[in-house]
Amino acid sequence: MERPSLKSWAEAAPRLVAVAAGxxxxxxxxxxxIWVNVQSRELLPGHDIAIAEGRIAYVGPDASHCIGDKTKVIEAEGRYMLPGLCDGHMHVESGMLTPAEFARAVIPHGTTSMFTDPHEIANVLGLEGVRLMHDEALLQPVNIFTQMPSCAPSAPGLETTGFEITPEDVSQAMQWPGIIGLGEMMNFPGVIGADPKMLAEIAATQNAGKTVGGHYASPDLGPAFHAYAAGGPADDHEGTQEADAIARVRQGMRAMLRLGSAWYDVESQITAVTEKGLDPRNFIICTDDCHSGTLVNEGHMNRAYRHAVACGCDPLVALQMMTINTAAHFGLERELGSIAPGRRADIILSSDFHALSVETVIARGQVVAENGTITVDCPHLDWPDHARSTVHLGKTLGAADFEIPAPAGANGVRVRVIGVVENQAPTRALSADLPVVEGLIEAEGAVCQIALVERHRATGAVTNAFVEGFGYEGRMAMASTVAHDSHHMIVVGTSRADMALAANRLGEVGGGVVFFADGVEQALVELPIAGLMSDDKAETVAAKAEALGAAMEAAGCKLNNAYMQHSLLALVVIPELRISDKGLVDVTKFETTELVEKVLQ
Incomplete structure (x- = not known):
């Protein structure tokens, strides 16, 4: 499918020149x-902008020579005129929405460009899934660029995905019109070890003249980090402290500081600019993962902007980090990211620069939102039936599938426990002493049970372990087919019977997130497309997600955006401890490890 009509600069140039000249x-x-100029970092009152062919022709103190009988005129009346906001790294699937519905949700917040990595759907549907996301993205009235996923599986040998991505897939995708580069290279041990497959994907991207996304989820800034930087990734969003951001920009990478629904990594890193005085041009603000509730109720990149300003960043610098810096990083500085001649006419009108109230949003010269309401259509693809039938359990699960047998003769055991860290993607590797009752290890206190249910090949396999940090009380279970990155099914619970109910329920509806308490369904978010997304309206999905959050809280969970923490418990490329279909994974060593550490007599 082709993008809605937008002339290239070369096609539009004769008219742009003619309009600018009068x-x-x-x-x-x-x-x-007030022209917010991110090129020069200035606020320039009393300026006009003239637009033709969806692009900016003139910016200056008086555009009266550009106005004719058919020219539409918008009176800014002293409001700020800002470039549309760009999200430099994000996953549409994390919003529980299709690209069309994600666009519809964020356009009123002033987001006009997104650089998306659909590696979630790649794990479920392979290259076809990437193509479907790419094609729907090209239909939208704003700019959605697609990064070809690099790592499915993200950690070969430590997880089993529905499909695998190959260097040949990457080379093929680099020819598609909306592909901007390679998605985050999560297999950082592979890059550090010069794995031929990973280096072939990077080479295919660089040979196409496109950008390689990074993912270095390790606190080690020694030779391993330097080897990763030498491997070609041009950016990284996994930093959690000031030293991470400094190390990345010193090595020629862009430091991407993320503020998602549950990842709060801006405040701890932006001090590299605000206090250490590093050049802000190599810093980018992104969201990575935002669910529908955040988008509907709090915002998107405008939320990230306000947060950066609250953290002490100069508003103009913060704006550069989500406009011109992002565009330049992807080689699109002449296309977007600033209000300047020749660029796409992506503009926000706001009466409050500091709070960034978004009143009018213009994309490609068309008004697309007014006062929080979208004014254009966001076209949908006709998703094929098999994309809506991806949850294959192989059998009806029972409570016995979630039993964890103890070693013979044990009265108690010391086990490894996944420790959830609020507002961060990493987990902690914890230990807990648990009782053995009738030969089974029983969770107690702050420790819950966690299971990963295989859902791609109908094997009926269940991997069981333990997790701490959610604070659940009473009899409950929560299941989700959003389980980064292999996207099997994660079930967390205090009741094995409820865990079976939750897992079977998602098998019935074709995927999503469900919460049970005392054997009764409390909340359900249906995600029928690949078990990851809904093509329902963002407001509807957000309302269901809000009910899910309320059910979690009623069961004792007080974590901020605990659903996001839940969905990452199988992400075997971020330390320290995760679960996969292969077992419990020690991500500091990239190897499986035993659940039971010690038998207690």
Whole structure:
């Protein structure tokens, strides 16, 4: 499928020049606003913007020579005129929405460009899934660029995915019109070890002249980090402290500081600019993962902007980190990211620069949102039936599938426990002493049971372990087919019977997230597309997600955005301890480890 009509600069240039010179008239003129210039880092009152062919033709103190009988005029009335916001790294699937519905949710917040990595669907549907996401992205009235996923599986040998991505897939995708580069290279041990497959994917991307995304989820800034940087990734969003950001920009990478629904990594790193005085041009703010509730109720990149400013960042610098810096990173500085001649006319009108109230959003010269309401259509693909039938359990699960037998003769055991860390993606590797009752290890106190249910090949296999940090009380279970990155099914619970109910329920509805308490369903978010997304309206999905959050809280969970923490418990490329279909994974060593550490007599 092809992108809705937008002329290239070369096609539009004759008219842009003519409009700027006054020989032709503009399609749209925005009159007398404050030009927020991210090129020079200035606020310039009393300026006009003339737009033709969806691009900016003129920016100056008086565009009256560009106005004709058919020119639409918007009176800015002293409001700020900002470039549309860019999200430099994010996963549409994390919003529980298709690209069309994600766009519809974020456009009123001023986001006009997104650089998306659909590696979630790649793990479920392979290259076909990436192509479906890419094609729907190209239909939207804003700019959605796709990064070809690099790692499915993310850690070969430590997880089993529905499909695998190959260097040949990467080379093929680099020819697609909307592909901007390679998605985050999560297999950082592979890059450090010069794995031929990983280096072949990076080479295919660089040979195509496109950008390689990074993912270095390790605190080690020694030779391993330097080897990763030498392997070609051009950015990284896994930093959690100031030293991480500094190390990345010193090595020629862009430090991407993320504020997602549950990842709060801006405040701890932006001090590299605000206190250490590093050049902000190599810093980018992104979201990585935002669920629908955040998008509907709090915002998107405008939320991240306000947070960065609250952390002490100069508003103009913060804006650069989500406009011109992002565009330049992907080689699109002449296309977007600033209000300047030739660029796509992606513009926000706001009466409050500090709080960034988004009043009017213009994309490609068209008004797409007014006062929080979208004014254009976001077209959907016709998703094939097999993309809506991806949860294959192989059998009806029972409570016995979630039993954890103890070593023979044990009265108690010391076990390894996944420790959830609020507002961060990493987990902790903990230990707990648990009782053995009738030969089975029983969770107690703050420790819950966690299971990973295989759902791609109908094997009926269940991997069981323990997790701490959710704070659940009473009899409950929560299951999700969003389980980064292999996207099997994660079930967390205090009741094996409820865990079976939750898992079977998701098998019935074709995927999503469900919460049971005392044997009764409390909340359900259906995600029928690949078990990851809904093509329902963002507001509807957000309302269901809010009910899910309320059910979690009623069961004792007080974590911020605990659903996001739940969904990452199988992410075997971020330390320290995770679960996969292969067992319990020690991500500090990239190897499986035993659940039982010690038998207690």
């Amino acid at each position: 020989r032709d008239t503009a399609d749209l003129v925005i009159r007398q606003g």
